[in-house]
Amino acid sequence: MSLTFEDRRVTILGELEMEGKVQAHRLAQLLNVSTETIRRDLDRLEKEGKLRKVYGGAVKLRMELVEPPFLKRAQMMREEKAAIGKLAASLVREGETILLDNGTSTLEILVHLKDRTDVTVMTHSLPILNQAMEMFKGKIFFIGGEMNTTYQAATGPLTDQLLDQFKVNKAFISCGGISLADGITDYHLTEAAISRKMMQRAEETILLADHSKFGLSTFARVARLEEVSMLLTDSGCPKEWIETLHSLGVEALVAE
Missing domain, CATH: 1.10.10.10 (Winged helix-like DNA-binding domain superfamily/Winged helix DNA-binding domain)
Known part of the structure; x- marks a missing residue:
């Protein structure tokens, strides 16, 4: 039939x-x-x-052909990002050093790490640095370089060189899109390059992605899905994606 x-x-x-x-x-x-x-x-x-x-x-069909400004992104999928951030923070062990990229999901991690004096946070993100300076009680390293006012982050060769000086336990990275065809992608070439470098400098890479990122391909390639150790998402993520990630050897955790 x-x-x-x-x-x-x-x-x-x-x-x-x-x-x-x-x-x-x-x-x-x-x-x-x-x-x-x-x-x-x-x-x-x-x-x-x-x-x-x-x-x-x-x-x-993409709703946004360009990435919204940081402040606007911070208001999008807010509950989902908060849940993902809480789950991510629970994975940070005593005494660890972590890298946080310039994402609104990674920003949420700090809320749940604020009293962890045993943890060291490293970032190139100005919003994350500002929040860490206000509330975080552990050690803070800012990975500097040329400040990009659009991204609100340090970018460029100097940032890359500074990252080369460190080896950390975990890198928490965000993305613009995830697809089977193109893997993990970002809207900006410089941001994608920094995420790749963070992955190289970490023993373990954990990708944070709310359900709106799945099935999307954005401008710049970050990595293959198989290159991350774990992916954290929210309950809106289709179960087919969870099964696919597991088949690729990527552990996927769903924040409730």
Whole structure:
């Protein structure tokens, strides 16, 4: 019995959620229909606002083509980020040194580490530094360099060189998007480069990503999914993603 449009729709959108993009010829093989049928399906889904057609297939529709300013991002998915931050903080052991990248999810970690005098925090993020100066009782290292007013963080060759001077226990990094096709991505090339360097300087890398990041590919590649030790997300993350991460050897924890 041939599949109805609604059946094909579920499969197409499911593939799009996992991969971030789909190819018409692959979908035709998967669903055992003609590429013309798939093209008509993609046309219909584009009109519904579910995707954007490109040559040979379609990509996931992005709500934001550029990353919102830091303060705006801090208000987005606030409850989810707070839960993820609390879970991340619970993984920091006594006496550890941790790296926090310039993310709004990593900012939440400090709230739950504020009384940990045994922990050392290192960051290149000005918002995280400011919050740490106000509330954190442990040791603070600022990884300086050229200050970028747009990112509100130190970036560039000097930041990279300073990171080379240290080896830490854990790096907590954020991202712009996660997809099977492109792995972990960020909106900015310089931020992606710093996240990669932090991964190199840490014994363990923990990725923080709320459910809105899954299935998205943004501008700059950070790393393959398999290169992180663990991923922390919220309860809105589809179970298919959790299963996929486990199959890749990445431990995935869900914050409640």
